[in-house]
Amino acid sequence: MSLRGKVALVTGAGTGIGRGVSIELARQGALVAINHFDRAEDAHTTLKMVHEANSDGLIVQADVAEPDQVKAMVEQVGERYGRIDILVNNAATQPNLGLMDYDDASYDRVISVNLLGYLNCIQAVVPVMKAQKQGRIVCMSSVHAKRPTDFDAVYAMSKGGIKMLVRESAIELAQYGITVNMIEPGAVQVGRKSGNPRPIVPPDQVTAESRRRGARKFPLGRIGIPSDIGHIVCFLASDEAEFITGAAIRADGGSMLL
Numbered sequence: 001m002s003l004r005g006k007v008a009l010v011t012g013a014g015t016g017i018g019r020g021v022s023i024e025l026a027r028q029g030a031l032v033a034i035n036h037f038d039r040a041e042d043a044h045t046t047l048k049m050v051h052e053a054n055s056d057g058l059i060v061q062a063d064v065a066e067p068d069q070v071k072a073m074v075e076q077v078g079e080r081y082g083r084i085d086i087l088v089n090n091a092a093t094q095p096n097l098g099l100m101d102y103d104d105a106s107y108d109r110v111i112s113v114n115l116l117g118y119l120n121c122i123q124a125v126v127p128v129m130k131a132q133k134q135g136r137i138v139c140m141s142s143v144h145a146k147r148p149t150d151f152d153a154v155y156a157m158s159k160g161g162i163k164m165l166v167r168e169s170a171i172e173l174a175q176y177g178i179t180v181n182m183i184e185p186g187a188v189q190v191g192r193k194s195g196n197p198r199p200i201v202p203p204d205q206v207t208a209e210s211r212r213r214g215a216r217k218f219p220l221g222r223i224g225i226p227s228d229i230g231h232i233v234c235f236l237a238s239d240e241a242e243f244i245t246g247a248a249i250r251a252d253g254g255s256m257l258l
Contacts, residue, residue: 001238004029007081008237009074011035011064011121012091014042016190017140020226021088021233022046026055028234030086033058033077037091064091064117065109067124074124083132086237087125089118089139092158099153107154114158115165122169126178135178136237139166140229143186143252163248170246179245181236186252187217188224219254 008025012018014036022032023046032050034057036043043059050057058080062073077084093113095106118139129135145159162182170180232249235241250256 001235001240002029003086003234003237006030006085006237007033007077007083008086008088009033009035009060009077009084009121009125010088010090011117012037013046014039015046017185017188017226017229018088018090019046019049020228021090021230022057023049023053024227024230024234025086025088025237026050026053026057028238029055030237031056031058031081033060033073033080033084035060035062035064035073035091037061037063063113064120065112067120070117070120070124074121074128078128084125084128085132085134086136087121087138088233088237089121089137091117092140092155094152094155096152097154098151102154110154110158111161114155115161118162118165122165122180126173126176129173129178130176133177135173135176136241137169137173137178137180138233138236139180139182141166141182141184141248143184143250143256145184146250146256166248167246174245179236179242181241181244181247181249183229183232183236184248184250184252185224185229186250186255188226188229190226217255217258218252219257222253224251224253 008030010022013022013034026032034043034046047057060073060076062069139162141162142159144156145163149156166180166182
C-alpha cells in the first residue's frame with residue numbers, strides 16, 4: 001500500500017487525531033495540506049513531523065464552517081500541488097455542555113463545524129476530484145454516532161448526522177470514481193487533557209497494570225492513539241480500498257461490545 005505522490009487535505013490537523021492522520025499519510029508518501037483554524041503553532045509542529053516523515057506539507061488556515069474560507073483553502077492547495085486526491089474531514093469542536101446548558105450560539109457552532117464544515121469541504125473538493133475522475137473522502141465520526149455520550153448531546157447529534165452525510169455522498173459521488181467513508185473512533189489519546197499537554201503512550205509502552213485496568217472498558221486493554229486512526233485512513237485512501245464506499249469502520253478497542 002502506497003500513497004506516494006497523492007495529495008491529502010486534513011482538516012483540524014494541528015493536534016490529536018488530525019496530526020496522527022497527517023503523519024501516517026506522510027509516511028505512506030502523501031503530500032499533506034495541514035488545516036487549522038486558530039492553532040498556528042500546533043500546525044507548524046505537525047508540519048515539522050510531516051517533514052520528519054520524509055514528505056512535503058503545507059499549512060492552510062481556514063474555519064471549515066465558512067464556505068468562502070474553505071473554497072480559498074482548496075484553491076491554495078491546488079495552487080501548490082495541482083490536485084487533491086484525499087480529503088480527511090476531521091475538524092470538530094466539543095464543548096461538553098449539558099443538554100440544558102446549550103444556547104443557540106453554542107448549538108450553531110457545534111453543528112456548523114462538525115457537520116456543515118464537512119459538507120463545505122466535500123463541496124469544495126468534489127469539482128477537483130471529478131476533473132481527476134477519482135478521489136477519496138474520509139470523514140471522522142465517533143462511536144457516539146451510535147450511542148449517547150451522556151456528556152454532550154449536541155456533539156453526539158453532529159456525529160450521528162455525519163453517518164447520513166457519508167452514505168448520501170457515497171451514492172451521489174460514486175459515478176465520478178469518488179469514494180466516501182467514515183471512521184468511528186472510540187476514546188483516543190490526543191496529547192492533552194482539559195487543555196493541558198500530556199504524553200501519548202504508544203501501545204508497546206502500556207504497562208500490564210494499565211492494560212488490566214483498561215480491559216474493564218476496552219477488551220484490547222488500552223485506549224487508542226492517533227496513529228491507530230491514521231492507519232485506517234491510509235487504507236481507505238489507497239487503491240486497495242477502491243471497492244469500499246459508504247462504509248463505517250469502528251476503531252474503539254472493542255469498547256462498544258461491553
